[in-house]
Amino acid sequence: MRVVIPLYDRFTALDAVGPYEVLRLVPGAEVTFVADRPGPIQADSPALAMVATATYADVTDCDVLVVPGGIGTHDRLTDRPLLDFLVGMANTARWTTSVCTGSLLLGAAGLLAGRRATTHWARASLLARYGATHTPGRVVIDGNVVTAAGVSAGIDMALSLAERLTDRLTAEAIQLAIEYDPQPPFATGCAATAPQRVKDRVTAGLG
């Protein structure tokens, strides 16, 4: 089973690594990080680069496509080679998925037209541009298109996907293997219920 995760400059690393860490534990899974060039791809901080081992031309099909988001998304909404690659993957994939603003790339590729979908809460209004209906929810499933909310939501999405790809016991075991028993210290992780002052702090920029 092939899992393909495209990388592009200024992607958000946790968007990609959360699902990777879950899906790589699915028996028989082979995860491939793909980009327009092989080698290190810079994440959305100068601290981190992750290595793409394949280019678009190297990969002709997959079982699961996972598109991460990041501040670099905006620059890629008209990146024809990337969008064509996403269409090609989606045509072969059992599951076409995204994390955070990765859904905007699916949208720009024409893959969300008429679909319910989600994205990072601060970018939710942009989904309508692509004919998608923003749907509240940490993981939104519409047919074989699965979109996750911001950044950390990719872990929840991938665990749900792991059950569909295997069986419940296997997915439960993967959750235990990564000891995913979250105990967030604050009650501010969801924009619908977070205090306005916390939202203001994020939208003003944390710096």
Add this chain to the structure above:
Amino acid sequence: MRVVIPLYDRFTALDAVGPYEVLRLVPGAEVTFVADRPGPIQADSPALAMVATATYADVTDCDVLVVPGGIGTHDRLTDRPLLDFLVGMANTARWTTSVCTGSLLLGAAGLLAGRRATTHWARASLLARYGATHTPGRVVIDGNVVTAAGVSAGIDMALSLAERLTDRLTAEAIQLAIEYDPQPPFATGCAATAPQRVKDRVTAGLG
């Protein structure tokens, strides 16, 4: 504020990327991935390498040390250059931290003697070798040494640390920025409460 995250062959990527994604959002933070050599360091699957931008000799001090775990930990328990680097960092750090079996490296470096600590649930018995007392908990704080449980627990740890490094509002905003409102699909993330059949599945190897 300098955050140092050492990498070594066959580290677990989410152990490193969870805290990175939180701590890079702390105002003024600069995260550096360090290894015995610069360049790509292979994670514990063939799919992923992350780039170290500095070597041990390049970094003389830090504010926060985050040691990830992984199946590669075992091979590093007698890696003197790495262990010496950890001691040097801990001598300067305000916070010495680990995720998953990263705590065994802190232990091997002599940094857990007489401390309460945690690690991945399947390796908990090994902490005693280093004079540490295994303490149940997702995030265990003893003085300025903070150890997190397996893999995903680094996110919770880093958010707690973010509050201590800044203030509550900033840490709450970071949690919202990464939309950390976890909704794990199963109730099997904690070894103390997971059914035995799920634990058996993990310890037998998921493959």
